[in-house]
Amino acid sequence: MSKNYGVSERGYYGQFGGAFIPEMLYPNVEELREKYVQIIEEPEFQEELHLLLRDYVGRPTPLYHAKRLSERYNTKIYLKREDLNHTGAHKINNTVGQILMAKRLGKKRIIAETGAGQHGVATATVCALAGLECIVYMGKIDTERQKPNVEKMKLLGATVVPVTSGSQTLKDATNEAIRDWINNPVDTHYIIGSVVGPHPYPDMVARFQAIISEEIRNQLLEKEGRELPDYVVACVGGGSNAAGAFYHFLDEESVKLVAVEAAGLGVDSGHSAATSVLGKTGIIHGSKTLLMQTEDGQITEPYSISAGLDYPGVGPLHAHLAQSGRAQFIAITDADAMEALRELSRLEGIIPAIESSHALAALKEINAGPEDVVVLNLSGRGDKDLNTILTYFEQQDAQQ
Amino acid sequence: MPNNRLTQLFREKTGNLLNVYFTAGYPKLEDTVTILEELEASGADLVEIGMPFSDPLADGPTIQASNMVALDNGMSLKVLLKQLEGVREKVTLPIILMGYLNPVMQYGFERFCEDAARVGVDGLILPDLPFAEYEEEYKPILEKHGLSLIFLITPQTSDTRIRQIDNLTNSFIYMVSSASTTGSQVQTNDAQQAYFSRVRNLGLKNPLLIGFGISDKNSFELACQTAHGAIIGSAFIKALQNAAEVRENVRSFLKSIKSEPTVQA
Numbered sequence: 179m180s181k182n183y184g185v186s187e188r189g190y191y192g193q194f195g196g197a198f199i200p201e202m203l204y205p206n207v208e209e210l211r212e213k214y215v216q217i218i219e220e221p222e223f224q225e226e227l228h229l230l231l232r233d234y235v236g237r238p239t240p241l242y243h244a245k246r247l248s249e250r251y252n253t254k255i256y257l258k259r260e261d262l263n264h265t266g267a268h269k270i271n272n273t274v275g276q277i278l279m280a281k282r283l284g285k286k287r288i289i290a291e292t293g294a295g296q297h298g299v300a301t302a303t304v305c306a307l308a309g310l311e312c313i314v315y316m317g318k319i320d321t322e323r324q325k326p327n328v329e330k331m332k333l334l335g336a337t338v339v340p341v342t343s344g345s346q347t348l349k350d351a352t353n354e355a356i357r358d359w360i361n362n363p364v365d366t367h368y369i370i371g372s373v374v375g376p377h378p379y380p381d382m383v384a385r386f387q388a389i390i391s392e393e394i395r396n397q398l399l400e401k402e403g404r405e406l407p408d409y410v411v412a413c414v415g416g417g418s419n420a421a422g423a424f425y426h427f428l429d430e431e432s433v434k435l436v437a438v439e440a441a442g443l444g445v446d447s448g449h450s451a452a453t454s455v456l457g458k459t460g461i462i463h464g465s466k467t468l469l470m471q472t473e474d475g476q477i478t479e480p481y482s483i484s485a486g487l488d489y490p491g492v493g494p495l496h497a498h499l500a501q502s503g504r505a506q507f508i509a510i511t512d513a514d515a516m517e518a519l520r521e522l523s524r525l526e527g528i529i530p531a532i533e534s535s536h537a538l539a540a541l542k543e544i545n546a547g548p549e550d551v552v553v554l555n556l557s558g559r560g561d562k563d564l565n566t567i568l569t570y571f572e573q574q575d576a577q578q
Numbered sequence: 579m580p581n582n583r584l585t586q587l588f589r590e591k592t593g594n595l596l597n598v599y600f601t602a603g604y605p606k607l608e609d610t611v612t613i614l615e616e617l618e619a620s621g622a623d624l625v626e627i628g629m630p631f632s633d634p635l636a637d638g639p640t641i642q643a644s645n646m647v648a649l650d651n652g653m654s655l656k657v658l659l660k661q662l663e664g665v666r667e668k669v670t671l672p673i674i675l676m677g678y679l680n681p682v683m684q685y686g687f688e689r690f691c692e693d694a695a696r697v698g699v700d701g702l703i704l705p706d707l708p709f710a711e712y713e714e715e716y717k718p719i720l721e722k723h724g725l726s727l728i729f730l731i732t733p734q735t736s737d738t739r740i741r742q743i744d745n746l747t748n749s750f751i752y753m754v755s756s757a758s759t760t761g762s763q764v765q766t767n768d769a770q771q772a773y774f775s776r777v778r779n780l781g782l783k784n785p786l787l788i789g790f791g792i793s794d795k796n797s798f799e800l801a802c803q804t805a806h807g808a809i810i811g812s813a814f815i816k817a818l819q820n821a822a823e824v825r826e827n828v829r830s831f832l833k834s835i836k837s838e839p840t841v842q843a
């Protein structure tokens with residue numbers, strides 16, 4: 179674990195993190211806190227996890243030298259192909275780990291929240307694999323926006339509960355999953371989908387995603403004769419794919435870490451999800467972190483064309499990386515992300531997820547030189563976004 | 579140890595304590611003080627005023643909905659504390675403010691305690707403030723302003739932890755009746771009885787009030803046989819939705835709870 183940016187005994191990254199939870203959740207979270215490190219470090223757990231990651235998820239994912247993209251930006255760009263994972267994104271690294279954790283804890287019932295549906299699908303998938311009951315909470319508005327993922331979850335045997343409270347999106351789905359956990363304190367495990375929530379979730383999820391940077395180091399050594407790139411670039415919703423891509427580089431100060439948030443229609447437009455710019459320190463879903471809120475401390479609804487980046491907070495590790503300056507935070511608009519999505523599709527024959535396209539669009543902002551090695555975490559594939567992509571470009575064409 | 583209306587109440591009355599929860603700014607923005615006056619006149623022993631929050635994750639649908647309405651009505655901590663100015667000329671019952679930590683943090687924790695104490699608030703319930711943080715960071719501030727902090731316990735809370743909470747507390751312990759969010763229908767069963775007697779047998783220094791799922795005269799009286807009193811929230815919020823004028827709604831609900839003399843616990 180990182181010396182300088184690892185989690186403290188009490189669950190803090192600098193001043194961020196902790197477990198701000200009502201007593202009703204305490205036994206569940208405490209049980210996990212007491213046991214998670216020990217379970218993860220058991221050799222049998224590691225063996226089972228790695229076997230699944232290899233044979234079921236399809237790891238290691240390739241580190242692909244994108245030549246035409248590199249030419250375009252006059253630097254050397256490697257894409258970490260998390261889009262090639264089973265179910266199409268990095269999300270499954272975490273759900274495979276957590277389902278094994280849930281089994282070790284003797285849990286019989288799995289709950290999860292989902293926004294775009296990627297984490298919901300990844301959770302439903304591992305529940306099918308493990309033969310455990312799966313209930314996914316999803317904002318009602320999101321169930322309508324992301325119908326194919328709802329159908330996939332159902333096909334996989336999960337129950338999808340449309341959430342009608344609050345603003346009916348990801349933050350409310352998370353509230354509802356937490357309420358479910360309060361009401362089912364004994365037999366249920368909550369598989370949270372990012373490096374958010376009360377301690378130990380941010381650390382546990384980061385550990386399960388850390389496989390990304392572990393592989394990057396090995397693969398770079400093979401391809402470049404050095405383990406350390408000059409840049410690692412990743413998009414940040416809650417922050418799990420970025421946490422995984424940064425993990426084994428956190429203490430390597432020569433590696434520039436670039437975290438890319440969604441600016442939506444523009445950081446100052448009132449329709450944005452750029453938490454590190456717009457957020458203030460507060461409490462969301464049991465964690466003290468940066469979050470978007472009103473002056474009165476009411477949590478506000480973010481906006482991004484990408485449902486996976488549409489979260490009003492950011493994980494406490496990232497709040498710490500932003501505040502300490504360890505990572506550079508860049509905000510990318512809908513328009514720039516969509517342009518980058520089309521660019522990668524045409525230059526490399528890879529259709530990225532809209533989330534990952536935000537990271538791609540940041541390539542023009544980082545000024546990497548021809549001698550630099552840039553690793554960009556391509557967190558997911560664009561299949562799930564096809565409707566959004568088509569609608570977006572149709573509207574754009576109509577306006578011209 | 580604070581000496582406020584809460585600690586005084588528990589010295590004077592040891593059974594059948596009726597604690598009523600309502601959301602500030604619900605049903606109408608200006609109802610707060612009216613409801614307080616009517617609750618006191620109708621025999622509530624203490625009150626919890628809910629400070630509405632956009633994301634009340636320990637609350638069930640009824641209280642969630644009242645939070646949304648209250649926020650739409652324009653309720654905020656600033657507005658609430660302004661409404662409570664001068665309230666001590668109108669009511670004497672202990673007042674607790676209950677809500678989530680984030681709005682309080684944004685107001686400024688110390689400034690909030692200072693302003694709350696000044697208008698006559700006696701205690702706070704902040705369910706998502708962990709007690710380790712409370713001990714380290716917040717306790718001196720609350721004590722300085724004479725405010726009590728009330729903690730929750732649930733059937734899953736261990737004996738050791740209950741004792742720790744008892745040591746930190748100086749008013750009462752909020753005994754959540756079952757593993758649930760607010761407003762759930764609670765069935766009394768063996769497991770619950772075992773929990774109640776387990777806690778009773780710990781011989782705690784603080785009185786116990788049972789909350790969550792207390793909805794009518796029957797469940798109130800049952801709770802009072804086990805504990806020093808009980809807390810009614812969601813059922814009261816529902817009563818406020820009745821067509822009658824707000825004072826009348828408060829009066830008839832409390833009458834339904836307290837209609838006949840209750841058995842001494």
Ligand SMILES: Cc1ncc(COP(=O)(O)O)c(C=O)c1O
Nearest residue numbers: 415416417418419486533557558
């Ligand atoms: C492909 C993809 N990338 C990124 C994200 C954002 O999540 P995180 O910041 O936790 O990686 C999501 C979330 O749904 C996603 O599906």
